[in-house]
Amino acid sequence: MEQAIAIHLDNVRKQYGTKLAVDGISLQVSKGEIFGIVGPNGAGKTTLIEMMEGLRPADGGHITVLGQDIRKQREQIQQRIGVLFQSTSIPGKTKVREVLSLFASFYDRKANVDEIIRFLGLHDKLHAMYKSLSGGWKQRVSLALALINDPDIIFLDEPSMGLDPNARSDMWDMILHLRQEGRTIIVTTHYMEEAEALCDRVAMIHSGKLIAMDTPQNLISQLGKTQRVTFKKVEQCNPASLEALPHVVNIESTPTSVVLHTGNADETVQYLYQLAAEEQWKIQELKIDSATMSDVFIELTVQGGMK
Numbered sequence: 001m002e003q004a005i006a007i008h009l010d011n012v013r014k015q016y017g018t019k020l021a022v023d024g025i026s027l028q029v030s031k032g033e034i035f036g037i038v039g040p041n042g043a044g045k046t047t048l049i050e051m052m053e054g055l056r057p058a059d060g061g062h063i064t065v066l067g068q069d070i071r072k073q074r075e076q077i078q079q080r081i082g083v084l085f086q087s088t089s090i091p092g093k094t095k096v097r098e099v100l101s102l103f104a105s106f107y108d109r110k111a112n113v114d115e116i117i118r119f120l121g122l123h124d125k126l127h128a129m130y131k132s133l134s135g136g137w138k139q140r141v142s143l144a145l146a147l148i149n150d151p152d153i154i155f156l157d158e159p160s161m162g163l164d165p166n167a168r169s170d171m172w173d174m175i176l177h178l179r180q181e182g183r184t185i186i187v188t189t190h191y192m193e194e195a196e197a198l199c200d201r202v203a204m205i206h207s208g209k210l211i212a213m214d215t216p217q218n219l220i221s222q223l224g225k226t227q228r229v230t231f232k233k234v235e236q237c238n239p240a241s242l243e244a245l246p247h248v249v250n251i252e253s254t255p256t257s258v259v260l261h262t263g264n265a266d267e268t269v270q271y272l273y274q275l276a277a278e279e280q281w282k283i284q285e286l287k288i289d290s291a292t293m294s295d296v297f298i299e300l301t302v303q304g305g306m307k
């Protein structure tokens with residue numbers, strides 16, 4: 001019987017000059033799960049995923065994919081994995097049908113291309129030039145290419161980057177469907193809500209290190225003790241006074257609103273009203289929400305003194 005582990009990483013490292021981009025990461029991905037790798041820009045997500053794909057060699061540690069060593073059996077592994085390439089790597093003047101045929105020729109193992117076309121709704125776009133497509137359709141073509149060898153594992157690096165909300169939601173549905181077919185999916189994202197909506201388990205990466213790994217629900221219930229207090233931004237409110245309010249761990253500011261991340265929303269709000277009275281401004285549109293994956297990440301990085 002084949003083992004239930006799709007990917008195993010043991011103390012994996014990658015260094016660029018003096019920069020340690022991936023710093024001793026160990027993890028296992030089970031077959032059939034959607035596994036998220038999340039973290040801010042520059043955290044090391046792309047480096048990590050590309051080492052699993054065999055596109056960048058690790059400088060230390062050990063990676064096995066589908067039970068095979070990525071250093072010794074890279075080509076065999078690459079026949080069984082699918083990679084969502086960035087759209088820029090596809091020649092713009094080629095028609096969609098031709099791009100599909102070209103990519104299919106790279107593999108011994110072939111998927112049923114008509115089925116992929118049906119699944120992704122690409123039928124009407126087959127004779128369109130790749131460069132004429134919108135971002136959402138380009139991303140569907142990229143996904144079709146990732147599926148062209150009927151892969152057991154699919155790697156998706158920032159799959160919804162730059163997509164509008166409808167295209168993003170379609171992308172999520174397609175990813176969930178691929179898991180239902182029994183495939184393993186590795187997805188990197190810096191959108192915490194994407195990880196929360198999509199992933200069975202999530203590894204949080206910060207400065208090349210693994211800082212937490214669990215289901216989104218467990219991460220939120222174990223770590224995300226913070227709540228969010230949101231109110232309308234007014235000119236008179238002073239960020240330094242807000243930061244000094246009891247239990248506040250972080251402040252986010254948008255052009256129209258302020259969000260306080262707090263360990264105790266009730267007390268923070270009491271002091272917030274006092275502060276507003278002292279500084280002579282009015283609190284409007286106040287709202288309290290419970291923790292999300294973003295709060296967990298902030299708690300782990302800001303409170304842990306990592307930022």
Ligand SMILES: Nc1ncnc2c1ncn2[C@@H]1O[C@H](COP(=O)(O)OP(=O)(O)OP(=O)(O)O)[C@@H](O)[C@H]1O
Binds near residue numbers: 021039044046
């Ligand atoms: N080829 C390279 N040469 C030198 N440094 C690199 C190279 N690729 C990545 N880095 C550096 O390694 C670190 C990790 O980069 P990486 O692209 O893996 O992070 P990321 O989490 O995917 O970020 P992003 O979301 O911005 O793509 C960054 O500091 C980056 O500047």
